[in-house]
Amino acid sequence: MEFFHDVKIDWLGKKWYFLAFSLIFSIAGIVSMTMHVIHTGTPVPLGVDFRGGTEVQIQFANKPDIGAIRQAVNAAGVRDAKIVPTGSSTESNEVLINLPEQKNESTLDQGRQLIITTLQQHYNNPFDPVGGVKAHVVGPTVGHQLTKQAALAVLYSMLGMLVYLWFRFQLIYGVAAVVACFHDTLITVGFFALTNQEISLTVIAAILTLVGYSMNDTIVVFDRIRENLRLNRREELADLVNRSINQTLSRTVLTSGLTFLTVLSLYIFGGQVLKGFSFALVVGILIGTYSSIAVASPMLVAWQQFRAKNGKAAALPAARRSR
Numbered sequence: 001m002e003f004f005h006d007v008k009i010d011w012l013g014k015k016w017y018f019l020a021f022s023l024i025f026s027i028a029g030i031v032s033m034t035m036h037v038i039h040t041g042t043p044v045p046l047g048v049d050f051r052g053g054t055e056v057q058i059q060f061a062n063k064p065d066i067g068a069i070r071q072a073v074n075a076a077g078v079r080d081a082k083i084v085p086t087g088s089s090t091e092s093n094e095v096l097i098n099l100p101e102q103k104n105e106s107t108l109d110q111g112r113q114l115i116i117t118t119l120q121q122h123y124n125n126p127f128d129p130v131g132g133v134k135a136h137v138v139g140p141t142v143g144h145q146l147t148k149q150a151a152l153a154v155l156y157s158m159l160g161m162l163v164y165l166w167f168r169f170q171l172i173y174g175v176a177a178v179v180a181c182f183h184d185t186l187i188t189v190g191f192f193a194l195t196n197q198e199i200s201l202t203v204i205a206a207i208l209t210l211v212g213y214s215m216n217d218t219i220v221v222f223d224r225i226r227e228n229l230r231l232n233r234r235e236e237l238a239d240l241v242n243r244s245i246n247q248t249l250s251r252t253v254l255t256s257g258l259t260f261l262t263v264l265s266l267y268i269f270g271g272q273v274l275k276g277f278s279f280a281l282v283v284g285i286l287i288g289t290y291s292s293i294a295v296a297s298p299m300l301v302a303w304q305q306f307r308a309k310n311g312k313a314a315a316l317p318a319a320r321r322s323r
Contacts, residue, residue, distance in 0.1 A: 012238045012242055030186075047200030048098055057086060061125065062126075069119070179295065187287050200276055203279075206277045206281050210285070241298075
């Protein structure tokens, strides 16, 4: 199926607009993350998985009053607790309570009992203290280990893809694709800092998914560029790259568009528990699709032009003829 026939968009002619767009969002994200570091010591708000603490999910018999729950928790001497409804519907009776980070790991499990006792004494809405309460406890030591492992997971995934593209195409293809993925990750994480949303393990899973998704979209364009290089070596590289992007545009719009609609529905109807995961996918799919066209491909042209100015004009490798 093709939505677009005989498209002749000059993508490379708009490269400076794309560069300005990327710089604006990248710088905005970096500034926001820097401000977070100054005020909180971390570049983005961290969920309980990384900062350590106690997360308690409670199922009430009736619709809960968030304001009354906050008053009850404050009356027990617990400050800065985060209290949010977890369901996707206004009729949901579930509430998620995040307690602040505890420095002493031995006191973490006491948070669950503290919340149960507090609500039983100060909040008149019945709940089952056994079956209606789910607690997630993470110590600060484990949280720091998970933070390190999450960063390494993203780094290793990009390095692995760089090596793969180096062998499949050429080093410049791998570098261009990895730069585009880093660009996507930076902007996505920057959006979390700008909107003050917490990053949890599910968000890291979404970011790793986006790294692969963005890389796949970029490889599709690179494959078409390499095929066109085999068919027409004399064509100017900028024109050839434009033609290659336009030839894959229908596939890009169809694949990315349907995926975007799916994750947008997940963000709207998925509830508080999946909000961070789906938000990362919504932002990442948009930025990842954009970068495969506006970041990765122009880098190939810029590299060849740089080589040509230094007397080392080297053509990009073309696809091999099929036997």
